[in-house]
Amino acid sequence: MTLRILSPIHKATRQIGLHLADKTTELGVSTDEAHLLSYLESYGPAPIYELQRVLGHRPSTLTGLLDRLEGRELVLRERNPEDGRSYLVSLTLSGSRLAHRVTRLVAQFEAAVLEGVDERALDGFRRVMEAIGGVTRIQVRPPRGRRAPTVGRGGVPDSAERKVRTA
Amino acid sequence: MTLRILSPIHKATRQIGLHLADKTTELGVSTDEAHLLSYLESYGPAPIYELQRVLGHRPSTLTGLLDRLEGRELVLRERNPEDGRSYLVSLTLSGSRLAHRVTRLVAQFEAAVLEGVDERALDGFRRVMEAIGGVTRIQVRPPRGRRAPTVGRGGVPDSAERKVRTA
DNA sequence: CGATCATATTTCGAAATCGTAATATCTGGC
DNA sequence: GCCAGATATTACGATTTCGAAATATGATCG
Numbered sequence: 270m271t272l273r274i275l276s277p278i279h280k281a282t283r284q285i286g287l288h289l290a291d292k293t294t295e296l297g298v299s300t301d302e303a304h305l306l307s308y309l310e311s312y313g314p315a316p317i318y319e320l321q322r323v324l325g326h327r328p329s330t331l332t333g334l335l336d337r338l339e340g341r342e343l344v345l346r347e348r349n350p351e352d353g354r355s356y357l358v359s360l361t362l363s364g365s366r367l368a369h370r371v372t373r374l375v376a377q378f379e380a381a382v383l384e385g386v387d388e389r390a391l392d393g394f395r396r397v398m399e400a401i402g403g404v405t406r407i408q409v410r411p412p413r414g415r416r417a418p419t420v421g422r423g424g425v426p427d428s429a430e431r432k433v434r435t436a
Numbered sequence: 437m438t439l440r441i442l443s444p445i446h447k448a449t450r451q452i453g454l455h456l457a458d459k460t461t462e463l464g465v466s467t468d469e470a471h472l473l474s475y476l477e478s479y480g481p482a483p484i485y486e487l488q489r490v491l492g493h494r495p496s497t498l499t500g501l502l503d504r505l506e507g508r509e510l511v512l513r514e515r516n517p518e519d520g521r522s523y524l525v526s527l528t529l530s531g532s533r534l535a536h537r538v539t540r541l542v543a544q545f546e547a548a549v550l551e552g553v554d555e556r557a558l559d560g561f562r563r564v565m566e567a568i569g570g571v572t573r574i575q576v577r578p579p580r581g582r583r584a585p586t587v588g589r590g591g592v593p594d595s596a597e598r599k600v601r602t603a
Numbered sequence: 604c605g606a607t608c609a610t611a612t613t614t615c616g617a618a619a620t621c622g623t624a625a626t627a628t629c630t631g632g633c
Numbered sequence: 634g635c636c637a638g639a640t641a642t643t644a645c646g647a648t649t650t651c652g653a654a655a656t657a658t659g660a661t662c663g
Binding site: 281282 | 442450454455474492539542543545546548550552553556557559560561562563566568570572
């Protein structure tokens with residue numbers, strides 16, 4: 270059975286993972302660590318729950334990840350003045366430098382891919398991604414009858430999505 | 437920085453993972469286990485190294501995965517008569533039944549997504565996936581000079597790709 | 604044939620991830 | 634202000650994954 274969407278996307282994801290891991294390893298971080306640093310460069314300081322949603326790990330996994338990064342003095346945790354339950358994670362100076370290199374790496378990769386596709390292909394790609402979002406979000410039929418479900422609930426956020434935390 | 441390819445694909449992959457995990461959990465298996473069973477249904481019996489490439493794990497990870505599945509009598513290992521170094525993994529009867537249910541699940545998901553996109557979008561999607569393959573495959577310049585590299589070597593196989601093992 | 608190199612798999616200890624159960628703070632009635 | 638429920642994070646033990654080294658067979662070449 271050849272799946273026209275699932276198989277290619279699984280394959281591509283793995284290719285991307287291997288490729289980037291290769292590069293980030295040279296910088297001394299895993300891909301998750303790299304992703305986190307890069308995210309913080311654009312959007313930090315950010316509360317942990319936000320990072321958790323961005324990376325898609327369990328909260329307890331994030332604790333470990335952050336402990337390690339903090340141990341290496343790449344990030345640091347501070348209490349969130351606006352919410353005593355949470356901590357804000359920010360980059361240290363060396364974390365910033367590293368984040369910058371990671372970001373450049375990722376941008377290069379993205380650019381290389383974009384170079385190989387035209388705007389129309391990109392648009393088709395986007396539509397397929399949206400269709401996946403639609404299907405995963407919408408629960409189709411509970412066996413019989415009731416319950417219209419779950420449409421607005423906990424979606425998976427894009428790395429770039431972000432609530433304005435503020436003001 | 438919003439990445440037009442990396443971010444959506446990361447997000448979609450996570451959505452797919454969560455969605456399918458939800459479903460396969462009901463069947464009592466992880467997504468990797470499900471993937472493996474489903475693959476075996478179509479292409480088994482298969483040697484371990486092939487499964488390893490399909491799932492994209494380290495060999496030692498596969499050993500553990502297979503140990504667990506074998507312990508539950510869903511698959512079994514037999515020596516490969518054509519190659520004394522390898523083992524062939526095949527489905528047991530109950531493994532087959534489970535694999536069948538998994539396959540149906542995945543096919544339904546695929547169908548639901550396909551319903552939301554036209555052929556043109558699908559084509560664009562395909563071209564982007566290919567572009568990713570191209571970029572990850574081709575090692576661009578070692579700092580100076582030598583070594584033209586790596587083009588034909590170990591690519592990441594599609595779940596559906598398969599050498600004819602045969603004859 | 605025998606040496607050497609490549610391939611297939613497992614073993615084993617270390618590290619990452621997870622699920623669940625604390626702990627602490629916030630929020631909205633009352 | 635106080636209680637109940639929601640949110641944010643961590644602690645901790647269990648499971649999974651990993652990397653490196655070990656084992657065993659196959660392939661090549663002299």
